[in-house]
Structure formats: C-alpha cells, structure tokens
Amino acid sequence: MPELPDVEGYRRYLAHHAQGRRVERVHADPTILRNTTPQGLGRALVGGVLGPPRRHGKWLSCPVDGPTLVLHFGMTGSLVWSGEEPERHPYDRMILEVEGGELRYRDMRKLGGVWVVPRGVDVESVTGPLGPDAQRIDREDLVELLARRRGGVKAALMDQRMLAGLGNLLVDEILWRARVHPRRAIGDLGRGDLERIADRTEEVLRLSIELGRVPPDETWLMGSRDGRDATCPRCGTTLERVKAGGRTSVFCPRCQPWS
DNA sequence: TTGCATGTTCCGGA
DNA sequence: GTCCGGAACATGCA
Numbered sequence: 001m002p003e004l005p006d007v008e009g010y011r012r013y014l015a016h017h018a019q020g021r022r023v024e025r026v027h028a029d030p031t032i033l034r035n036t037t038p039q040g041l042g043r044a045l046v047g048g049v050l051g052p053p054r055r056h057g058k059w060l061s062c063p064v065d066g067p068t069l070v071l072h073f074g075m076t077g078s079l080v081w082s083g084e085e086p087e088r089h090p091y092d093r094m095i096l097e098v099e100g101g102e103l104r105y106r107d108m109r110k111l112g113g114v115w116v117v118p119r120g121v122d123v124e125s126v127t128g129p130l131g132p133d134a135q136r137i138d139r140e141d142l143v144e145l146l147a148r149r150r151g152g153v154k155a156a157l158m159d160q161r162m163l164a165g166l167g168n169l170l171v172d173e174i175l176w177r178a179r180v181h182p183r184r185a186i187g188d189l190g191r192g193d194l195e196r197i198a199d200r201t202e203e204v205l206r207l208s209i210e211l212g213r214v215p216p217d218e219t220w221l222m223g224s225r226d227g228r229d230a231t232c233p234r235c236g237t238t239l240e241r242v243k244a245g246g247r248t249s250v251f252c253p254r255c256q257p258w259s
Numbered sequence: 260t261t262g263c264a265t266g267t268t269c270c271g272g273a
Numbered sequence: 274g275t276c277c278g279g280a281a282c283a284t285g286c287a
Contacts, residue, residue, distance in 0.1 A: 003265065031283095058266075074266045076284080091284095109283050111266050128267095151276055160267085169265055214265095246278065248263085262287090269281085 002073035002112075004058060004134055004165035004205065009212025010071075010079045011055045014062060014103065017081040021098035022049050023064065032093035032105070034113040035126065041094075044116045045069065050098065057134070057164025059127045066119035070126050074111030080104040134165035135205050142198040146186060153186045153197070155245035166201070168247045169214070169222050174200045175249075176221040176232075181256045182249035183242060225250040 002010070023045045028038045036044070048065035055061075060071045071077070080092070082101040094105040094114050105114060115126040124130070132141070145163060149156040156162060157171045166174070175182050177200040180193055189197075208214045217223045219233050230239045232252035241250050 006265090072266075074283095075264070076266085107283095108285075109264090109266090111282065111284095113267095155277080167265055243278085247265090264284100264286090267282090270279090271277105273275100273277085 002058060002075070002077055003167040003170050003214065004055075005170075005208035005211070006078075006213050007055055007058050007060055007073060007165075008135070008209050010073070011053045011060055012212060013079055013081065014050075014053045014060070017083065017101070018050050018096070018098055018103045019052055019062075020049060021100060023047065023096055023098050025097040026095065027097075028094040028114065029110075032107065032110055032112070032114050034115050036116045041114070041116060044118070045096070050096075055133075056123075056127070057130050057160055058167070059123075059130070059164075061117075061123050068117040068123055070115040070117055070123060071105060072112045072127075074107060074109060074113070076109045077105065077107040077112040080106055129161050130164040131160065131162045132164065134163050134201060135209060137163065139195075139198045139202060142201060143191075143194050146194045146197065147191075149186050151186060152182075152245055153180060153184050153189060154182045154249060156186050157197075157201075158245050158247075165205075168245075168249075169225075170204060170208075171245075172225070172250050173204050173214075173221045176251060176256060177204065179255050181258050182244040182251050184258075221250065221252075 026042050026045055028041055030038055044067040045064050051063035053062040062069045091106045091108045092104040093107050096103045117123050154171055157166050178196040214222050224230055224233050235254050237252050237254040239250050240253050241248050
C-alpha cells in the first residue's frame with residue numbers, strides 16, 4: 001500500500017536493517033528488473049556496501065559504492081528484512097543477501113520495479129522529472145505551485161511532475177480535510193481553498209510519516225472509506241464516489257459541496 | 260464471472 | 274500545447 005508515508009517507512013527500514021552491510025549475493029525475477037538483468041544487477045551490487053537510502057516522492061534509491069539501486073513500489077510493493085520474517089515468500093521479486101541477513105523486495109502485482117543507475121548517472125534518468133517532494137515543500141511554495149496549475153485539482157495533486165509523493169488515497173484524504181470537492185477545477189478555487197489544501201497536505205503527511213504509514217484510524221477518511229455505505233468520520237453523511245483524475249474518488253457530499 | 264484495486268505510462272480525441 | 278479519459282501492465286479479491 002505504498003504512498004509517500006509508506007515509502008518513507010521503507011527508507012527508514014532499509015537504513016535501520018541493511019545500511020552499512022556488504023552485498024554478498026543477489027537474486028531477482030528478471031521481469032521486475034526494468035533496466036538490467038539478474039547478472040547485471042549482480043555485477044553492479046555484489047561486493048558493494050549499502051549506503052544511506054534516499055526518498056523522493058514515491059521513489060527510493062540507495063547508493064551501493066558507486067552504482068545506485070532504485071526502487072519503486074507500484075501498488076503492492078514492500079521491503080522485508082529476514083530478521084523480521086525468516087521465510088522467503090513467492091512474491092519476493094528481488095533478494096539482496098548481505099552480511100548478517102537479507103533484504104527482500106516484495107511485490108505481488110509487479111507494477112513497481114527495480115533499476116540500477118551506473119556511477120555518475122543521475123537517478124532522474126530513471127524516475128523522470130519529479131516535482132519537489134511533498135514532505136519537504138513549504139506551505140507558500142505549494143500554494144504558488146497550485147495557483148499556477150490548470151485542470152482538475154485532484155489531477156494536479158497527483159501529478160508527480162508538479163509535486164512528488166501524493167497518490168489517490170492521500171489526495172482524497174487531503175481534499176476531504178480541506179473541504180474541497182474532488183472534481184473542482186483548480187482555476188475555480190480561491191486563495192483560501194489553496195491555502196487549506198496546502199495546510200492539510202502538511203498535516204496529513206506529518207501525522208502519517210511519524211508512523212511510517214497511514215494510520216488505520218476511523219477518524220481518517222482513509223480508515224473509513226471502504227464499504228458500500230461508508231460514512232463521513234466528521235458528520236456521518238454517507239460517502240459518495242466519483243471518477244476524478246482518472247481514479248475513483250471518495251468524498252463527503254456535505255463537507256465537500258460542489259460550490 | 261465481472262469489476263475493482265493504493266502505481267505509472269502511453270495513446271487518441273477534444 | 275493543454276486537458277481528459279481509457280487502456281495496458283500483473284495479480285488477487287469481493
């Protein structure tokens with residue numbers, strides 16, 4: 001379930017368990033490797049020491065003595081350290097055997113992927129252009145970014161080239177807190193709307209990043225949105241769903257009126 | 260059996 | 274050039 005807070009959780013997890021350890025061996029499902037082969041991955045990584053992992057948006061990268069390992073988690077990716085779970089799993093698509101254990105990249109649906117960036121090459125060559133990270137951008141800059149956009153507000157917030165890290169569930173959560181209907185055009189919103197969106201973005205990310213995940217909390221839209229007659233955690237109105245920005249959006253018709 | 264699912268990318272049409 | 278919707282990718286679940 002990787003959105004920015006989850007990937008930030010994986011970054012800390014990798015740093016905690018695997019950073020500083022030397023890679024002894026790698027195994028990989030060739031179909032999860034996006035720009036290399038199992039042999040190429042081995043040549044790049046074996047013998048190297050895992051450096052400090054970095055996150056930008058939903059991308060995680062980790063330098064390994066020159067080359068950089070780059071991971072994207074798609075919709076179902078995660079990391080597992082052998083000390084926490086001794087057995088390998090059929091969906092473990094890549095395994096780094098390191099001194100003292102192994103780090104596994106698990107991804108059921110394989111919509112994510114694994115890349116290797118050679119020494120001296122920019123990580124952007126695989127991630128493509130990304131906007132500023134949603135965790136690190138400050139409020140004023142985010143308001144300015146939003147004010148310059150056109151089109152739907154939801155599509156804008158999910159556009160990784162504008163702002164990196166927000167996905168469908170987080171954007172629904174932010175718009176619900178900011179009381180903005182997900183199908184509104186950004187050009188029709190007032191300054192106050194944009195400021196509330198920026199404030200709620202900061203709030204949602206701060207709270208969920210502390211935990212390394214989005215809390216399964218019934219006071220969050222995210223914790224209440226599933227099910228046929230899910231209700232708004234704030235006012236109890238039955239939640240509705242519409243398509244916006246190409247995905248299903250859940251919103252409260254009372255808290256997020258059209259006008 | 261059908262529709263839907265938290266990701267990105269590519270394509271066609273307005 | 275801009276914006277939007279839909280399909281594709283791979284797999285599981287209701």
